[in-house]
Amino acid sequence: MKKSTSSLVDNSKMAFFNDGNQLFTTAIDNNLQFLDQGIFQMTYQKKETLVTIYLAETILKICDKKQDRYINIENSYLRGVINQKSKQFGFRICKNGQHVEFFGIHLEFLNKIKIYMIQSDFQSKYQIISKIGNGYLSSVYKVQHTISGQECAVKIYEKSNLIKSSSYEKEFLMNEINILRQVNHKGLLTLQEIFEGEKNIYIVTELLEGGPIKKYIFNQNLSDQEMIKIMQSLFDSLNYLHKLNIYHTDIRFDNILLRDSMDLQSTCLINFGKAVQFPQKRRSIINLTPQEESAQKFYMKKDIYSLSIIILSIFTKKFYQENQLVDELLMKNFKNISYIEYMELSPTLQRFFEMIFTEKYKKEIDTLTCENILEFEVFKVPLKPRNSKIQISQNLKSLVRRTSKYEPRLSQREKLEQTLNIIKLPPIHGDSPTSTGKTHSTSPQSDRFISNQLASFLKAGHFTQRKNALKQNIII
Template identity: 40%
Template sequence: MRKTVTLQFDYSKSSFFNDGKQLFCNSPQHQMEFIQFGTFLMKYNNRQNSACILLQENIIKIAEEKGDRFINLDNVCVKKTLHPKTQQLGLRLSRNGQFIELFGEIIELWKSIKKFVIQTDFSLKYKLGQKLGEGYSSSVYKAYKIINGQKVAVKIIDKSLVSRNNNSEKQYLTNELAVLRQINHSNLLKLHETFECEENIYIVTDLLEGGHLKNSIFRFRYSEQETIILMQTLFKSLNYLHERNIFHNDIKFDNILLKDQQDLTSACIINYGKSEVIQKNFHNSNNLNFYEQNPSIQFIRKKDILALCIVIYSIFSKKLCQEKLVLGELLMKNYESMADIELMDSNPSLQQFFEILLTQKGQPQMECLKCSDILNLEIFNFTITRRSSKMQGIPHYMNNNFRRSSRFTPRNSQKDQQIISNLQKSLKLPIINDSLDSKILQNHSYSPQTENYISHRLLYEEKPSSLKPRYSFLKKCLSPNI
């Protein structure tokens, strides 16, 4: 287990993210709508005065009598502090040795800025658990938030290895954080917080417990309709990125994970280290078609779309492609690797989808095609029945006439069901008191699998002549220790 060493109080000069810039920045070139968070006591250069604090995404505005100041919060080092006289809780924001302290109602402000800033107290907030994977300079762990037990994923990056490998690894890390801070979508990885210690960087994100999409696709049998749901989900995610001029640049099976293993709508795109973010020039904002007609933007958009189509093609063809090789051929307009699309046994709308995106027939359309255009294709214009997830609870209003949950569960005959019904009437269990004083623990949860299991054992493995062993066996089956 890696050791966490707390950094000194003002660590902004020695921070891995120190870019040599000053704490205060120039005012934004374009007009921004700021949200006011109230009046705070500000300490700066040994002076104290009141200031109104406003925020818009990663830009904080400090409105004083003398004028306005601005701070870009990206990679600003932050620590909580106490006012020496009033003992009021505050925040210390520092960059390259320059700092200010803000005292007041900081809770709501802190919630809005914590994903942009760098903290140091990782070991006080999280406890590491199982190791989930590793790369050249990083490892991913399951972790638990100490205050409430929330499960998260933590990517731990070795600072020495990142610095040793020229600037490529550092650039990937910077890109990853820059993109994660801009996005907020249910099917894209969500950033919680970032920490730094003397040896490591900790990036805390959502935990995607469903694992890699590739594992589920080839392990479970999904209908064509369910797979089309997956297509729609992924194209909506990609469309969200492209609308913000963020281009992933590395879409492949390994970079798509599931929150829930049996719910394809929970697919999430991860790993934004190789992403490209095209910054808009607001001086030329009158030309609204500039970004649509720019050849370089069209190319990287097309690359993302083709890479996602290769993943989808692999799912329907039930074979894994050499993703980089096939993508390179398609970008060079060599469609021979996709020659078997016409032989695929699929419905006409799905066939049309593949022909437009992956064959020479759709080449004229493909040059300027966007994700929003793809989502309007016929393949996505019909009602789809979603598969219920195991992670979703069973509604309380459902009756108990359940189907078998697996082929190993015994099927009850009509006679057996009558015996069970009579037995349930004879066994008068105590009434559950649902008051606040006595809540049932989660370990005592009830499910159709439990009912089938207990019923089968009561019918075939326990003596029907005596109710006493039935009571003890029923109590044993409902025990939380099982």
Template identity: 25%
Template structure:
């Protein structure tokens, strides 16, 4: 376990923890030779290998070496020991763009400046045959001057990944930002899918919320497939026209990056940093970032539509991190694994935790605590819903026992153990 003040490879002094996932932690660090601030991603080799992430890690490193751009997070070097991989990255002092926009929408010139940098970075990636495939606010970082840095290329694809039909076929990304044709599973153009995601990001920068938000799942499906969204009244007409061309559900007629760059609104002040503060926020009482108060009704597996996944993801609205008391006893996640694999994994985890498993028909399981004081009496109901052969929604909720102990079992034992079958947590 890395500690603050540790000197790595006689070169970098580790500082505070910036963030962490199931297989990696990111630390602030300082180059002891020149005092430069960096971020170091520390990956556990054994855990990542067991989770089958070795190819993803290799791809992320190779892509970041390939793409050199002012607005793409720079990779400085990669080091390794017997048990750890250390990826030394450019340090973005401002953190995630998500945290800025969650406070309120951006003023128009700031939003345009961010969008200009995003399009420039994505264009550079595409020119090098790289498709990001997971563009979202959480993967856009801000440096100390307010400049944009595109990060996290773990789900990216190279042009060599295309099949004979010239299309990509792997469904990935964060549902709220994913283009309709990606979930349609008939093959998609990586560049056009990235452009759709850029359009969603532009909308969020200007509005302070995502373009498609409905509690009713079928209404959500209809609106996304028709690109049926409403622009707030403060959106300029030229922004509305540009969004119509970007958020075009037909990838064949969707505007390409070259045409975005020729757009009159896009070109205003191009290359010039706005005179206002670096990340000027415009508070708006008309926009409230909040979780749904009404729980969406889940249908039986045979009736669920693949697009339902969009409304059940934390990426749906900017409030995914704010969970009310009524949600503490229930979690959901989506998985691209077959139902049999999900069931097998849950059985394996239950066995390791001394939990009894009772399977019932219709994708329903019950886990019950039987060993160890902490798990005694805790009961968890698990229900699996099928969208398509490889898209499943899994709902886990407390059936009995102490809520505090139930949450500890979920957070400390179950969630880390099943991370390799999870696509996205709600």
């Protein structure tokens, strides 16, 4: 990113993201809350001035002793520069052929503003590893940051294709960038940087290594509680969007990925090109017209229906014609999914699907929000966590022991002591158990030994009786 001031060419006037506005602006929202970002040396039109920079959303407030100036940095161009005199690091902001430079080491400030701006040095910052996906006008690659080693994803657009395509395609791209810059939620894709080269546009985001959720949902035997947790995480992400007055409008399996394939709760919504936001100018306070309010309710219901069909697929392990079903539900036609009443589900799950998909609650659905849904009883069921492979292996190690069904053998001395001292005959006619049943080993070897010892003992007793009888001349 470090370049000398003299060698840096300003191509912002011919750039793809140029909106035609001047570098400095006077049109700002008076309700913005500016935060101090530090003191910089500003160079503008060959004049050097010491200034303090304040930041509020995408507006920079630049204050010196004489005046305050404002720059809207959204889609302006960010370049790294070095002051030829002081050799101090700084950055240049370019817009519509005009530029201003600031010198001072404030890396935290640069990290705050770079997601709103366009850079040009993608090849020097990232190395492409492999291709991981395709879109209509874009390709997605796995890349690695050359300095930090962090792996990311980059969506690459050819500028020539964007220029040749319809205006809608460019609008989808600009809309997705606009939405990604606003959101900050664990269940939504995170934007990192945007670059424009001579031929391509590069949108760098986090890498969602888990892949499509559809790949795992239908190949795993999940409990109802685990599926409910997936369902909860998705509605939580959608609720976050709706609170920002952002409506995805394109929720389907292909637009739900996992950060971690081992954690099905790490769901992440992607692809915001078709998203709709009310009001359109997020920094302005605008009262919606009745038509806009009606449209807002429509998009809210569409998102809820779309996500609920995904949830239904997860529980039934069936694919549905999502667009057709959503259209029918929006028209209050519940015939194609009336079988909800016959699904074998827990009572709380049954009530959830009945609320969304049956005619019984068609009036309530008009005012139902994601926030209402997250208050449903179905989400209050505690989840019993599964044992991980690590825990199981640790438990097995702690249970290493003799696994024979027989008890350990006694020594010869212990066997003789038991035989001579505590052996008794088995109980007869339901008598109380004798010590034999309580103490002797259950192994067949021990049983044979006891039998032999018992026979010897009886023989020895019989021999003694016969000897005494002979002495008394009594024949037995």
